[in-house]
Amino acid sequence: MKKIGFLSFGHWSDHPAYQARSAADTLLQSIDLAVAAEEIGLDGAYFRVHHFAKQLASPFPLLSAIGAKTSSIEIGTGVIDMRYENPMYMVEDAGAADLISGGRLQLGISRGSPEQVIDGWRYFDYDLQAGETDADMGRRKALDFLKRLDGVGFAEPNPYPMFPNPPGLLRLEPHAEGLRERIWWGAASDATAVWAAQQGMYLQSSTLKYDESGKPFHIQQAEQIRHYREAWKAAGHTREPRVSVSRSIFALVNDQDRYYFGQQMESTDKIGMIEADKRAIFGKSYAAEPDKLIKELAQDEAIQEADTLLLTIPNTLGVDYNVHVLSSILKHVAPALGWR
Structure with missing residues (x-):
């Protein structure tokens, strides 16, 4: 058995072929898609976070809204760039979203990747410490976030507070019990995957490394x-680790599918650069008739290793078509591969 979720980048553009033409369209359709995904039996609704782009950014209002309108589906991110975050405020936001959802938050974080603007985190009034790289800053903030999620008091109480304090040092509220154990790290290298394991975070591995x-x-x-x-x-962690991988997978079951994704049938891995000096490999997309698709996916070693598969979706094509895309995988592909 394998958990299957969707991953949306939350694009929008005023394009005549798009169903998501504004930020409001994307946000409201994301909620509707998560509700529909739960109804068809999907296990997770995940969202990418980007800044300075016509894509989803601040995730917690969206995750809270989805949590209030669903009852069982996991909700999460893949991933939040920690270079842009205030770990303290993020603990409060994440705690609230997790409580609203009844403990279903699966929060993916990372040190970040190249963004739309140069050093975009500087515009958020963050800066590097002495001798620190931006990757170091992202990991430092991640560790601070994890520490505060434990719910241990650390702040000296005011002797003359507005409201009575409990005894001892104060923690951030609201505290979401168990959320610390549901944090994932988006790793682009073997070394950062090992680091994530040492910190007790689950692993998210994307379509590039x-x-x-x-x-x-x-x-x-x-x-x-x-x-x-x-x-x-x-x-020495006592709980079981979890691992997700992301893939673009399309079962071509009608003419509309072939029109949109037939050109990806011969997709291959690609080599490119992320940052100035980082050679990266980008995984291929899968698009084929179900029988062929099953054979191809059976050869994907990483999917076999992972317990969770996140299907990247073309969110701009609207809720109904994306429900069709996801349903096609559940119906025509997942059973033959033992995922269901």
Whole structure:
């Protein structure tokens, strides 16, 4: 069995072919899609976070709204760029969203990737400490966030407060019990996957990673997952680790599917650069008739290694079509591969 969710980048544009032409369209359709995804039996609704772009940014209002309108589906991010975040305020926002959803938040965070503007986090009034890189800053903020999620008091109470204080140091509120154990780290390298395991975070591995061996993408990703699990065991954590991978997968079952995604049938891995000096490998998309798709996916080692699969969706094509895309995977592909 494998948990299956969707991952939306939340694009919008005033384009005649798009159903999501504004930020309001994307936000409201994201809620409707999560509700519909729960109804068809999907396990998760995840959203990417980008700044300075016509895409979803601040995730907690959206996650809270989805949590209030659903009852069982996991809700989360993939991922929040910690360079832009205030860890203290984020603890409060995440705690509120988790409580509204009844403990269903699965929060993916990361040190971030190249963004729309140069050092965009500086516009949020954040700066580097002495000798620190922006990646260091992202990991530092992540550790601070994790520490405060534990719910241990750390702030000296005012002796003359507006409202009576409990005894001892004060923690951030609202506190969401168990949320600390549902934080995921988006890792682009083997080393950061190992680091995530040591910190007790689950692993999110996307459709790209640093090219560390020259092997096909799915093999490198599977090796990353195995390194992560070995590090988790060595760290002595008592709970089971979780791992998600993201894929673009389309079962071509009608003419509309072939029109939109037929050109991706010959998709292959691609090599590119992220940042100035980071060679990366980008995983291929999968698009084919169901029988062929099943055979291709059975050869993907990383999907086999992961317990959770996040299907990237074309959110601009609207709720109804995306429900069709997701339903096609659940009906025509997942059972044959043992995912359902």
